[in-house]
Amino acid sequence: MDPSWLPPTVIAIPLIGACLVLALAQHTPRLVVDVAALVTALFTVAGGAVLLVVVGAGRVVTRVGGWTPQIGIVLVADPIGTALALLAAILTACALLYTWRYFDSAEAHVHVLLLLFLAGMVGFALTADLFDLFVFFELMGAAAYALTGHKIEEPQAVHGGFAFGVVNSLGAYFSLTGIALLYARTGRLGLAPLGAALTGRGADVLVLAAMVLVLTGLLVKAAIVPFHFWLADAHAVAPSPVCALFSGVMAPLGLYGVVRVYVTVFGAAVPAVVAHRTLVGLGVVTAGLGAVMCLAQRHLKRMLAYSTIAHLGLFLVGMATLSGQGMAGSMVYLLGHAGVKGALFLLVGLLLARHGNVDEVGLHGRGRADGVARWLFVLAALALAGLPPFGTGLGKAISEEAAERWWLVGIFVLVSAATGGAALRAGLRVHFGLGKPPTDADPDTTSGEDEAQEGRFPARIPMTMVVPVVVLLVGAVAIGVVPAVADRLAEGGRLFVDQAGYLEAVTHGAAATQTPAPARWWTLSGVALGVLSTALAVTLALLAVHGRFGWLGRLLDTPLRTLHRAHSGHVGDYVAWLLGGVAVLSGLLILPALP
Amino acid sequence: MSRRLRLVVFGLGVSGIGVVFVLAALLIPRFGGGDHPYRDLAVPAAVARSAPNVVSALNFDQRALDTLGEETILLASVVGAAALLRPTTSEHERSIVAEDRILSATTLLGYLLLPVTLLVGLDVVAHGHLTPGGGFQGGVVLATGLHLLYVAGSYSTLVRLRPLTWYGIAEALGAGAFAVLGVSGLVAAGGFLVNMLPYGRFGDLFSAGTVPLLNLAVGCEVASGVIVLLAQFLAQALTVRATR
Amino acid sequence: MNMFPYLVGGWLLLVGCLGVVRSRDLVHTVVCVSVAQSGTYVLLVAVGYQSGAAAPVQGEGTPVPGPVVDPVVQALTLTDIVVSATVTALLLGLVIQIAKLHGTVDPDRLNDLRG
Numbered sequence: 001m002d003p004s005w006l007p008p009t010v011i012a013i014p015l016i017g018a019c020l021v022l023a024l025a026q027h028t029p030r031l032v033v034d035v036a037a038l039v040t041a042l043f044t045v046a047g048g049a050v051l052l053v054v055v056g057a058g059r060v061v062t063r064v065g066g067w068t069p070q071i072g073i074v075l076v077a078d079p080i081g082t083a084l085a086l087l088a089a090i091l092t093a094c095a096l097l098y099t100w101r102y103f104d105s106a107e108a109h110v111h112v113l114l115l116l117f118l119a120g121m122v123g124f125a126l127t128a129d130l131f132d133l134f135v136f137f138e139l140m141g142a143a144a145y146a147l148t149g150h151k152i153e154e155p156q157a158v159h160g161g162f163a164f165g166v167v168n169s170l171g172a173y174f175s176l177t178g179i180a181l182l183y184a185r186t187g188r189l190g191l192a193p194l195g196a197a198l199t200g201r202g203a204d205v206l207v208l209a210a211m212v213l214v215l216t217g218l219l220v221k222a223a224i225v226p227f228h229f230w231l232a233d234a235h236a237v238a239p240s241p242v243c244a245l246f247s248g249v250m251a252p253l254g255l256y257g258v259v260r261v262y263v264t265v266f267g268a269a270v271p272a273v274v275a276h277r278t279l280v281g282l283g284v285v286t287a288g289l290g291a292v293m294c295l296a297q298r299h300l301k302r303m304l305a306y307s308t309i310a311h312l313g314l315f316l317v318g319m320a321t322l323s324g325q326g327m328a329g330s331m332v333y334l335l336g337h338a339g340v341k342g343a344l345f346l347l348v349g350l351l352l353a354r355h356g357n358v359d360e361v362g363l364h365g366r367g368r369a370d371g372v373a374r375w376l377f378v379l380a381a382l383a384l385a386g387l388p389p390f391g392t393g394l395g396k397a398i399s400e401e402a403a404e405r406w407w408l409v410g411i412f413v414l415v416s417a418a419t420g421g422a423a424l425r426a427g428l429r430v431h432f433g434l435g436k437p438p439t440d441a442d443p444d445t446t447s448g449e450d451e452a453q454e455g456r457f458p459a460r461i462p463m464t465m466v467v468p469v470v471v472l473l474v475g476a477v478a479i480g481v482v483p484a485v486a487d488r489l490a491e492g493g494r495l496f497v498d499q500a501g502y503l504e505a506v507t508h509g510a511a512a513t514q515t516p517a518p519a520r521w522w523t524l525s526g527v528a529l530g531v532l533s534t535a536l537a538v539t540l541a542l543l544a545v546h547g548r549f550g551w552l553g554r555l556l557d558t559p560l561r562t563l564h565r566a567h568s569g570h571v572g573d574y575v576a577w578l579l580g581g582v583a584v585l586s587g588l589l590i591l592p593a594l595p
Numbered sequence: 596m597s598r599r600l601r602l603v604v605f606g607l608g609v610s611g612i613g614v615v616f617v618l619a620a621l622l623i624p625r626f627g628g629g630d631h632p633y634r635d636l637a638v639p640a641a642v643a644r645s646a647p648n649v650v651s652a653l654n655f656d657q658r659a660l661d662t663l664g665e666e667t668i669l670l671a672s673v674v675g676a677a678a679l680l681r682p683t684t685s686e687h688e689r690s691i692v693a694e695d696r697i698l699s700a701t702t703l704l705g706y707l708l709l710p711v712t713l714l715v716g717l718d719v720v721a722h723g724h725l726t727p728g729g730g731f732q733g734g735v736v737l738a739t740g741l742h743l744l745y746v747a748g749s750y751s752t753l754v755r756l757r758p759l760t761w762y763g764i765a766e767a768l769g770a771g772a773f774a775v776l777g778v779s780g781l782v783a784a785g786g787f788l789v790n791m792l793p794y795g796r797f798g799d800l801f802s803a804g805t806v807p808l809l810n811l812a813v814g815c816e817v818a819s820g821v822i823v824l825l826a827q828f829l830a831q832a833l834t835v836r837a838t839r
Numbered sequence: 840m841n842m843f844p845y846l847v848g849g850w851l852l853l854v855g856c857l858g859v860v861r862s863r864d865l866v867h868t869v870v871c872v873s874v875a876q877s878g879t880y881v882l883l884v885a886v887g888y889q890s891g892a893a894a895p896v897q898g899e900g901t902p903v904p905g906p907v908v909d910p911v912v913q914a915l916t917l918t919d920i921v922v923s924a925t926v927t928a929l930l931l932g933l934v935i936q937i938a939k940l941h942g943t944v945d946p947d948r949l950n951d952l953r954g
Contacts, residue, residue, distance in 0.1 A: 008660075008787030012774045015667060019771030022674065026760045064660045066786045071636050073660045109678035116671040123664060131915055135664035138922045142668050142929060146675025149933050153683050155940040156951050161679075162865065162933040163952070169872055169926050170856060176879045176919065177852055183912065184623045184886040187632035209619035233952045297954070445954030566596070569952030571868060572860045573596045576605040579856055583611030590615065598947075605860045609853055616853075620845040627841070627890035634887070634909040638895065641910075647897035649907070653914035665918045672925030679932040727896055731921060797897075824928055831935055 003054045004062040007075040010047040010085060011123045014040055014092075018115035025108035034100055037111035041093040044118060048086035055082050057491040059505045061128075069128075069190045069506050076128040076506060079492030080331055084256055087338055088121040088249045090475070094468035095241035098346055110150065110239075117143035117245070124253055128506060130179055130214070130265070131189045133257065134172065137217065140250060141168045148238040156446075160237035163571045167230040170575060171220030174582065178213025181206060182265070191264040192506035195499060199268040208590040211266050215258055215589075216582050222254030224316060225286040226581040228309050229567060229574040232293070235305030236446065240349025243301060244472075247308040247345065248338030255312060259319045259327070259496070267499035270593050272322055278588040279320030284411055287313030291418035293567070295544075296560050298438075299448035300348045300358040300426055304341065307384065307419035311337050314415055317408060318399035328493030328520060329398030332479060332486055336391025339476030340383045343469045344423060347377045350465060351430065359448035360426045365433030373461065374431030376469055381427050383476060385420020385537035388522065388530040391479025392416070394486065396533070397526025409529070417533040421540030428545050435545035445564050483521060490520050645794040646724045646803040654729065655809040659788045663773055666813055670770045673820040680827040680835075688834045691750055705747020712740030720814035724803040730810040734817025741822060750833055759826055762819040769816030776805055776812065848882030851875065865937060865944040869930045876923045880916050887912030 017040025025033050054060060055077050062075040077085075092114055099110060120139030127133050145168070149161025183189060185206055186197035198207060216227070223231035231251060235243045262275055290310025297303035311333075318330035350373055352358050355366055367374055383390040386397075396416055400409045428434040479485050495501065543549065566573075596604070624630055641652030654662045682688055716737035723729030745753040780789035795802030855875025862868040887909030895910035938944050941951075 005781050005785075005787065008777065008781070012778055012787070015663075015774045016771055016778075018670075019767040019774070022670075022767035023764045023771070026763055063786065065656060065780070065788045065790065066784070067640075067657055070633075071640055072657050075660075109674055109681075112674045113671060113678065116667055116674070119667060120664075120671075127660075129660075131658075131918075132661055132664065135661050135668070135918060135922075138926070139664050139668045139671060142671040142675060142925060145926075145929050145933070146671070146678055149679055149936065152679055152681070152936050153685070153940075155937075158679075158933050158936040158940060159949055159952055162930060162937060165926065165930050165933065166859060166868060166872055169930075170859070170875060173852060173876050173879050177849070177882060180848075180879065180882045180886055180912075181619060181623065183633075183883075187630070187634075189633070189911075204622055205615070206619045206622035209615045212615070236952065293954075302954070446952055564954035567954050568596060569950060570596070570601075571865075571946055572862060573601055575856055575859045576596070576601045576608065579608030579612065579853075579860075580604045581608070583608040586611055586615045601860060605857065609857070612853065613849075616849040617846065620842045620849065623842065623845055623886070625841050626844055626885060627888055629889050629892075629906065631887065631889065631909040631911075633911045634895075634907070637911055638907060642897065649895040649897070649910040650913045650917065653910055654917060658914060661914075661918055665921050668922055669925050672929050676928050676932045679929070679936060727894075731917065827932070828928075828935075837939075 003060050006047070006051045006054060007060060007062045007077045007126045008064060010044060010051055011119055011126065013044045013047055014115045014119040014122065017043070018112045018119065021108055021115065022112045033108045033111060037108070037115060038093065038096045040115055041089060041096050041118065044089040044122070045086065045093055048082065048089045051077055052079070052082045052086055055079055057488070059495065061505055061509055069193055070188070073127065073129040073132050074190055074192070074506055075126045076502070077126050078495050079488055080256070080327065080496050081125040083331065083335065083489065083492065084249065084253060085122040085125040087335060088118055088125070091245050091248050091338060091342055092118040094342065094471060095245055097464055098241045098349070098468045100464040110147070113143045113147050117147065121249060121253060125256065128191045129189055130182070130191055130194060130261070134176055134179060137172055137175070137221065141165070141172065144246065144250065147242045148234045150239055151237065154237065157237040159569065160233040163569065163574060164230045164234040166571050167574050167578060168220055170578060171217040171227065174213045175217030178210040181210035181213065185210070190506070191261070192503045194265045195267065196503055196507070198265065201269065202595065203266070203269040203593055205590065205594070207266070207269055208593055209586070211270060212582065212586045212589050214261055216585065218254050218257040218261065220254070220578065221251065222258060222316070223251050223309050223312055224282050225289050226577040228286065229577060231309055232302050232305040232567065233569060235308070236299055236302045240301070240345050240352065243304070244342035244345040247304070248342045251308060251312055252315060252334050255315055255319060263322070263497055263499050264502050274589060274593045276320055276322055278585070280317055281588070283313045283316030283320055285313070286310070286316065287411060287415045291415040293563060294419050294422045296564065297422070297445065298360040299446050300351070300360055301345070301448070302446060303422055303426060304344055304348065307422065308341060310415050310419050314399065314412060317411070318402060321402050322497055323402060324490065324494035324497055325520060326399065326402035326493070327496045328486070328490045329395055329402050331395070331489045331493065332391055333395025333399055336395050336476045336479045339472040339479065340380050340390065340392055343376065343380045343472040344384065346465070346469045346472070347373055347380065350461060354461070357448060360429055361438055362448070363430045364437040365430070367431040368433055370431060371461070372466070374427070376473065377427040377431055378424065380473060381420055381423035382534055382537065383473070384416070384423050385534045386416045386530045387534045388527050389477060389480040391476050393530035394480040394522060394526070397523065397530060398486070398520045400529060401523070401526070413529055413533045413536070417536035417540060420534065420537035421544065424537055424541035425544045428541060435547065438547065486520055490518065642797070644790060644803055645797045645799070646806055647798060648724055648726060651724045651729050651806060651810070652803065655724070655806040656790050656804070659777070659809065662813070663777065663788070666770055666773055666816055669817065669820055670766065673766065673824045676824055676827050680831055682835050685838055686835050687838050688830065689836050691834060697747065702747045705743045709740065709743045709747070712743060713737060716740055716818070720810055721800070721807070723810035724806040725798060730813025731817050734814045735821055737814070737818040738821035738825065742825060745829070750829070757822065757826065759823060762822050766816050766819035766823060769812050769819060772812035772815070773809060776809060780805070844885035845882060848878045848885060851878030851881060863945055863947065865934045865946060866931070868946065869927055869934060872930065873923055873927055876919065879919060883912040883916050883919070
């Protein structure tokens, strides 16, 4: 049977479900709304899972409306895009379960927005048309801005949502400008027709400028330095389950878009070495800055947000190899990270629900009675550092192997250790009361004391809030121990970087050639590096808890304060950095690529 | 950053981008030139399906998925704005008792224009595949036309004749109908958003297959959505007050 | 000057960004975002223009001969306009809440998201 009906169906399910929930919400009890939204998300999960099986190690091409790729819009489901769509659906289902009877508002705004957000992410992951990519980018954005500012009683929330909206929208308009330039040159909008039109003509300033502009919006979504400022603010203020979605899948989808657009549209026109160098550079800077800022936070959600930025940098380094293995490694890492980071955000959400506070200092020792949650927190922090057999560890190992150069391997180890160490430090302080409560406070950082309460102070933690955490952590382990996941993603990675195959599949519907990619699995060195970064994380956390940094701490004080001050929360600053970033990107991508 | 530093960073960035953009613009094909390959495919395709308004044919047939995404963005924004502008726990909605007097000329003109505007809106929606316009344009005309009730009459008249709950439902059904029509194409003709109805005669009201139906769905969603959206902003301006 | 319309598009995009950077009022910021977006409309429509061509709406009854301007970019612009209107609505909604909670809409005086 022709499977081309599946991809649009997976987009339509959350969309129709959202409309139903919205219509139902006006006249039915809250329970019906909760159930209907969760069932819709589960249907989307099922649809995504079926699609993943059907896609196998190939591509499913759908001509929407029956039009040829030159006239209409084409959807292409390949293993990596489908895996991301499925991930989005699973995280949305977890978020909906977690928010079960959690927001007081009688209306179903959050449910509808989450489902529309899901539709946007699924569409973004499956479309093969550049303008359609922009439309789904904006759909994700519109739902995300509203979700970020949802806690309207809290001054920080509306401020963070506003900065997010302005920076993301401007990024999107830069992308659209790039799309217009490409259209002027080629008269095409589909990724494959664009790639075919640019093949063999070389790249001049027009094509290169278009590439820089199109990538800008995607890099903003992916929170790559210097486009990253919005992410920490948005994560700090959005409801915790929404943060799990932002960190786990929305920002990584930006990276997916960067590599997808580069490979399919510009793969033949712009030398790979130029793209490779630029993206590795951006990735390393992002990873480093994210790790440092992560260690320097006391607001737990900001800390996790900077850890996400650091990991996004690492994923970009893996993807920038533009090899099947690098892509596969980053994908395994990304999926594992989504589970672990999602669990951590939900656990912080539990703290917020029980103690009305997400400040590492203010919560010192107050989470001792949190039963199973405190052990889950420590476990998730270790997994964040890359503890085998979690998917994070496996993905890190495959990426390190693909990155080849020793100094890149060192960055993977150090950055994952730093982010894991920061999370572990917080867990040990809050849940085990280790060390003395720190006293010094930098006036240029945000404390988590004024965060508005989420939920209703449950006397004991409800199961609907614990189950998603366990599901996410079990999922993160499954990605590391089920060989089929890494195998399938290895094949997906090979397809992902194959521009000619993509063009062929879209134009002629040809099946992918079945040369199995070399399977990647745990190696001795991979396990050793995973254990090493976990050990480093534990050391770092214990040193930090007991405040043993001495002269090093004093030395780092001034640079840290400067960094804190640069992250000012001022939307004008963020846009200035955005423009500066586009200029830097132009210099890095255009100058070396000119003949 | 200080104001000065911010402008310096911006200035450096914008000068770089400016140079790149000018160099790129020099290579764009001459303004007003005749080389438009997508147009050369899209226009005959639209004419073959009896849709004289090629822009509508593109929006509702050839690139209908874009429009599905676009009307979903609208839905998300309306729901999002309603979520952001809901009265908080420390606010309440007061009822309006006394309103400012309105010139009788304004009232007369408003009530005369109200039916005309609504008719024009319906016309723009219904003929979206034939003449300039369509569901979005007509929907906005309908929604703003209804607010003549507020301009010419009073806020309480508007509130009485504007049952928001039902507009919320209509908005959801309009948006859902687009997706359902897409799925119907899948069931009836084997492809999502396939134009599965007879194309009819060029220029007829009932022609171009599903294009007029999709226009109608979008018109319904946009009209209701914009009404709900404006209602949130009006309530913020007129009735929502902090509880002391 | 056959590239003038393209430059107007680029100018609007960048001058909108300048407005956001210099802004002292968040409502002004939102309007500047819209200005930046209108640069994309100008660029799109300019790219699709053809001298002497008709509008891409065929006459009643029979299709007219002769070229029409590119309808694709007009369809894209229409989509873009809807995006702009909705994003503006969302951002203004946020500004209303910022004004209530912070008592100011001057971005220089919002300093609760640091580090």
